Amino acid sequence: MPFAAAGLGQQFLDSFTFMGNNTSHLLHDTLATIALSGAALGVALAVTLPFAVWLGHLHRGSGMAIRIANLGRALPELGLIAIFLAILGIGFLNVMVALVIVGIPPILANTFTAVDGVDPDVVDAARGMGMSELWIVFKIELPLALPLMFAGIRTSALFVIGASPLAAIAGGGGLGEIIVNQASYGFDGVLAAAIWVAALALLVQALLALLQRAITPEGLKAQARARGEKVVVGISDAERAMEATPSHA
């Protein structure tokens, strides 16, 4: 085992040499990965958010939302890419559609749960003050739902970026091109690309957390601080919200 550890250490160092020698190549592929994941996440958000917020606002379809989310969770990324290879052929579109499906479940489950779970007394008070339904959604429910919603979006980003290297199998480009092509880039290259993907995932997590902090209303932040709570909740909370399926009917 000590030999293996020393070997991995050496490989690790070599991978940084690779990064130094191939920076422009890696950056180019990273941009492709960002474009692919970003497009997939964007489409997933655009499709899911309005639907989930609407369902949550009406407090309807809880079983359906969570069931779709869980079924979605069971879809293997590689399997999706394979099916879309059969339908759409090789290329960006195929992989993007597969990644959209990978990205939807956490957003759906968390957004629904968050909006559905907003304190009904608060919504009642808002209604009593004469707020319209749309106003209630944007001014009351969404701000209160933000922490859990963002936990879902961050989980989704993690899933999508994590699955993005598989894109290379179907000609989707990005850092996966290096990861699947050890013959050309060597072990150092594979390791370097893997480190970049992991770093990208962590970086996006951090950026999303900052974004969440920026758009959370001051009042809510002050309230959270007063209670000694975190403004930004972790991925694991989102995971748990997803797992909390009502037992299969």
Add this chain to the structure above:
Amino acid sequence: MGLLIAASGPVIPNFGGASDKCAVNNGFFCWNWFTQHWGSTFGPAVVQHIILTAIAVGIGFAIAFALALLAYRFDWMETPIAGISSFLYTIPSLALFQILVPFTGLTRLTVEIALVSYTLLLLFRNIVTGLREVPEEVRDAARGMGLTQRQILLRIDLPLAVPAIFAGLRVATVTTISLATVAAFVVDEGLGAPIFDAISRGNFKTEFVAAAALAILLAWVADLLLVALQRMVAPWAAKRRSSVVPRSVVRAIRGRRRPISAVRET
């Protein structure tokens, strides 16, 4: 790793035997070809896939359970364990399988190490949270009745944590089934093998669709079996959870200082 990437240059198509017209024309799904190759390709792949998953979830559960008990007993251990397992979770699967190859070779061991490391975060988090969510009053009552620490753990904490533990097991199993398809990148096993085979044949659709559909089916069946198992192990849990999200989670996230009954039931 003698596999062909779909995008890398021309491949001479070779879609099954010449006798099957549907397969030769690369139809979307050729039932005949599928049934002819069930015995040689898909059947064994399903069995291998189940074995890969069962070993990974089994070992992952054992490790996560031990770690969770440690973190439950010693609070300070939770952050480092969660941090390391989160980091493992962010490494792309396709890469992790390859990174291990120089040390453990193109073997099942390589695949299992990677798969186990992906289950840790999901299982560890759920077991710890499940244990932590046991109401303090219940523990107090147990202490008052004279139960020892160990008895409280075995008779109070663990049974009450069963729903959370099963929730973790379900997600971990489904995720492992999904990731095990990627394992075919390093070993010729599981339902990923037909997918890579289909690529090397020049994108043979029937094989893509069949392998993917079987993987999805397998995930759903495994999930249903775990639900059934939970009902057997903890029949009380099904009744307790009527809301979409356990109230404790909603409370934890929103930080409500309100009576539980005020949280909306759906």
